Amino acid sequence: MDNYKRNRHSVYLLTYHVIFVTKYRKKVITDEMGDFMKNHAAYLCGRMDCDLLSAETDRDHMHLLISMTPDVAPVKLINTLKTGLSREVHLRYKEHIEKYLWGDSPFWSASYFCATTGSVSMETVKKYIEEQRTDDHRRKYEKSGKYVKAKR
Numbered sequence: 001m002d003n004y005k006r007n008r009h010s011v012y013l014l015t016y017h018v019i020f021v022t023k024y025r026k027k028v029i030t031d032e033m034g035d036f037m038k039n040h041a042a043y044l045c046g047r048m049d050c051d052l053l054s055a056e057t058d059r060d061h062m063h064l065l066i067s068m069t070p071d072v073a074p075v076k077l078i079n080t081l082k083t084g085l086s087r088e089v090h091l092r093y094k095e096h097i098e099k100y101l102w103g104d105s106p107f108w109s110a111s112y113f114c115a116t117t118g119s120v121s122m123e124t125v126k127k128y129i130e131e132q133r134t135d136d137h138r139r140k141y142e143k144s145g146k147y148v149k150a151k152r
Helices: 031-047 074-092 094-098 122-133
Strands: 014-022 051-057 061-068 108-116 141-144 146-149
Touching: 014 074, 031 051, 031 061, 031 074, 061 074, 074 094, 074 108
Parallel strands: none
Antiparallel strands: 014 061, 014 108, 051 061, 141 146
16 A cells, blocks of 8 residues: 555545657657656646656657546646647747648647556456455444444
8 A cells, every 4th residue: 555645535546658649750859858848747747736657758759657646637637748748849949840840730649648557457456346246355244333343
């Protein structure tokens, strides 16, 4: 339970693997731009009370591993990241980007990849859920003003 995060009303561990691709898969991202985008993505995640656990760029895409709170919708964070990164990259690297993308063309493709991650396999979770109704997992309590473990 060390990895779980807590807030006032919940205990959670929500991590997402997100990938953004440049418009037309143009190989526009330089090492300098990539370093800037990783730092700026961490800043934007922090503003939404999320943590950027890992990030890396290649010439035409960016991978992000993000830990989120339950009250942040993944699509909301993704839209914030794509918009914020595109805006700042266009401001800082305008001349370089114009060599690859015309005019005010968006920096990112409209699509994205997003998958949840976890510390156990899907089979393990599925098995855990399916075994909740077996006698081995069922709680046996009697209600008597306070909960008392039932006698077998």
